[in-house]
Amino acid sequence: MTRLTTEWIKNMKNELPEWGRGLEEMTHMSPLNLAAVGGDVSRGRINSASWRIKVAVVPVTQGEGIIDTFCEQVAAIVAYMGFEVFVTEQTDVWGIYEATQKGAGIIFLADDMYFLALNMSKNVVVENSDATARGFVAALEGAAGGLRDRAVLVLGGGRVGKAALSFLRCRGAEGVVFDTDPEVLKDRAAEGWRTIKTKEEIKEFDLIVDCTPEGNWLTPDMLHPDTLFASPGVPLSLTPEAEKMLEGRIIHDLLQLGVITMLVMAC
Numbered sequence: 001m002t003r004l005t006t007e008w009i010k011n012m013k014n015e016l017p018e019w020g021r022g023l024e025e026m027t028h029m030s031p032l033n034l035a036a037v038g039g040d041v042s043r044g045r046i047n048s049a050s051w052r053i054k055v056a057v058v059p060v061t062q063g064e065g066i067i068d069t070f071c072e073q074v075a076a077i078v079a080y081m082g083f084e085v086f087v088t089e090q091t092d093v094w095g096i097y098e099a100t101q102k103g104a105g106i107i108f109l110a111d112d113m114y115f116l117a118l119n120m121s122k123n124v125v126v127e128n129s130d131a132t133a134r135g136f137v138a139a140l141e142g143a144a145g146g147l148r149d150r151a152v153l154v155l156g157g158g159r160v161g162k163a164a165l166s167f168l169r170c171r172g173a174e175g176v177v178f179d180t181d182p183e184v185l186k187d188r189a190a191e192g193w194r195t196i197k198t199k200e201e202i203k204e205f206d207l208i209v210d211c212t213p214e215g216n217w218l219t220p221d222m223l224h225p226d227t228l229f230a231s232p233g234v235p236l237s238l239t240p241e242a243e244k245m246l247e248g249r250i251i252h253d254l255l256q257l258g259v260i261t262m263l264v265m266a267c
């Protein structure tokens with residue numbers, strides 16, 4: 001998983017309205033509806049939760065420590081979805097205690113390995129990789145006008161890729177996976193997923209979910225000209241030329257779709 005930097009995310013909260021409009025233009029669905037599809041949660045449940053549940057975001061100092069403004073951006077995304085939210089003054093365990101004392105029903109917190117949304121009263125734990133994969137598959141489905149009986153190539157067969165494959169199956173699509181690590185491909189094949197073995201085969205697919213943590217390796221000649229490209233992976237794999245070729249058909253953000261899907265799944 002690529003560790004975000006303050007430089008990458010510091011303007012995110014100011015750009016949320018533009019992000020939401022762009023996503024709706026591409027997917028013909030509001031962020032709320034996308035999260036509802038990705039999280040498999042009814043709009044009614046989300047609306048009622050937004051009135052009842054207060055959300056806390058707890059800074060975590062473990063490992064490489066706090067990413068300046070990370071918690072603030074997460075809180076801004078939660079607020080954008082219409083929920084009351086605060087960032088705790090304290091960090092770590094004290095911050096969790098502060099959140100419970102201030103009546104939080106859902107707590108977001110992230111260390112270097114996991115980013116979780118916890119709903120203690122419902123004993124629900126939502127993990128960012130799973131929610132992010134589901135959110136981006138839902139967005140691809142919206143942009144493609146449905147995925148039923150269509151082949152979708154998943155780049156990267158790790159934590160996010162596996163979640164994307166599973167949710168693609170839930171949505172009636174055939175997930176196909178590519179990974180540069182033969183051992184990962186072997187594991188996915190053993191689980192019954194169709195795999196491709198070479199980068200040359202990527203251009204056979206016009207629907208792609210890119211879950212790789214590599215950047216700048218997908219060139220125009222490697223891609224189907226009509227590709228719809230959903231990329232939970234950070235940084236973006238597309239070279240600038242490929243980005244230009246796919247302009248208007250790229251679904252990519254650093255936190256937003258994952259956080260809104262985590263939120264609704266924790267409701």
Ligand code: PYL
Binds near residue numbers: 068115
């Ligand atoms: C959750 C993000 C999505 C992509 N990469 C993941 C990442 O950067 N994880 C590290 C998050 C550390 C947060 C830090 C803080 O500010 O509380 N512990």
